[in-house]
Amino acid sequence: MKMSKLFVQTLREFPSDAEVISHKMLGRAGFIKKLAPGIYTFMPLMWKVLKKIENIVREEMDRAGAQELLMPFVQPKELWEESGRWEVYGKELMRLKDRHDRDMCLGPTHEEIITSVARDSLKSYKQLPVNLYQIQSKFRDEIRPRYGLLRGREFIMKDAYSFDLDEEGLDKEYQNMAQAYKRIFERCGLETKMVQSDSGAIGGSVSHEFMVITDTDAGENDVFYCNSCDYSANSNHAVSNLPDAVIDGKNYFAETKVLDTPNTHSIEELSEFLKIPSTLILKSLVYIIDKKPVIALIRADKAVEETKLMNAIGGIDIRIASSAEIAELMAEHGFDAIPGFIGPKGMKNVPIIADETVKDMKNFVVGINETDKHLVGANLSDLDIENLKYADIRLVEQGEFCPQCGKPLFVTKGIEVGNIFKLGTKYSKPMNAVYTDIEGKTHPYVMGCYGIGISRTAAAAVEAHYDEYGIKWSVAIAPYHVVIVPVNINDNEQMQIAENMYQELQKAGIEVVLDDRDERAGVKFKDADLIGFPYRVTVGKTISEGLVEFKVRQTGEQEKLSPEKAVEKLIENIKKNL
């Protein structure tokens, strides 16, 4: 490709609406163009990158025994009603109506469709197991799209679905996919961590996420990991052992009684007022889960992990209650306490979820729904709560200990580029997707699903590999492998040599760009660095000695070689890294 013909426009400045590195770089280097929030045109350079990632994914999925197909973007409401998700999926589902006023949606994921395809065709145990996948655009109307390609409303995804006879088959396929994913991300030049995670709206039991570890803001997830063993988990799923703490208040409170605690609106104020550690306070938080209030109880020095709390109730939407909603809840129970003095006592019309660690607390301090008062030296049995349930709803924090080996846990940011779920019969059962076994009995398929964000992977690669001058693509996913820069296109010798190398490399199957623009060398170098070609060959002043300059973008290393040697070396290096 001649640079003069390449459809790309690099910018002098970063786009003003970009926050994270990948968004800034991809925008400035002319890879993407925004049409609407979270919706982008993939310009030719970007599209080349995406196709390369797709092909790596294809090769590895095929190698793992999966088969590619393509399902529709537009899906009818009926299938989503069968699975029960038409109501459940909420506003994130992009809905539309056809000319007959029938409800449709743009696919955010394809469990319903694939299950419907499978139940029509997979009738016999002889046909299983099967793993089917596709690569296409997905649509999710995110609350707040941001970070460029990292959280878009329209994005490219690979989704695969496996159908097995039983749990054992699923386990095997799950491992098979985990291995395939490792190879895929390695080939893309990305270091990933496979972490345990919550299975979220898609449902199911076991799931893992593949995280690209990054120190930038783009890492939206907290990942907890142990350096001494292989434990690692997303914050919505992580568990930990707590360090020792005072959780029995017997040395502070001789008896159970109501104390005046004026103006102690926060945990800090309360622990200061009573001169006790916050580990002796039971904190009561009001959440609204699927529009209904829920009270969460947790040791006051710890925080609630909202996804865990939501799952404990089986909800799909959670937020903390507003002060108006708390007032309403109080009034309904005949109290008028303000936040800071709320407690579980007497709250009969609302589910109460206590964190597991609350079981160990004794003689603690708790709000009793009277402003400026707390009950001290209390135990849960004193509070007479009928609607109480225990669950792990605690947010793990740095400084706590590994649940497997007891060593300290660490936290880091990660970008989720892939995930794998064991779905079990979550979809096959309600959608009556069954096979007939050898004895003529029917069983629902045991399913798994496996996703990779193709466009997000590309953005994560930029987050992982860049410098102040631009992107540093790894060879396997770079839009082109090498750029040849003749410093002065009016110099016949330079142009002749550059042109020859260009031809030679193309013959060898190398993807090469010849920067034939009548620009000063500085402009060409800046663009080459910004776009991030893995290799650059400069044909310039050293040509008098019969040499060209060979430079590696990722490492910065450079050397002078004859044009023939340079071509040879490029072919060798590039083939090795594909």
Add this chain to the structure above:
RNA sequence: CGGGAUGUAGCGCAGCUUGGUAGCGUACUUCGCUUGGGACGAAGGGGUCGCAGGUUCAAAUCCUGUCAUCCCGACCA
């Protein structure tokens, strides 16, 4: 949903306080000159100033409404 900010040329911005029909940088076109890290000079093309009302002789500028975009937050009691 709540709060804040911003909408002026492809991109980045000024002008608005104090109304007089639009400007800078970059990008684009042409010419000259230059050619190893975003040169220089000259001449050009490109904008119903987000949209709709209103005030006024006159509105990018003032008023009202509306739409859009970006950021933060969504209450840890």
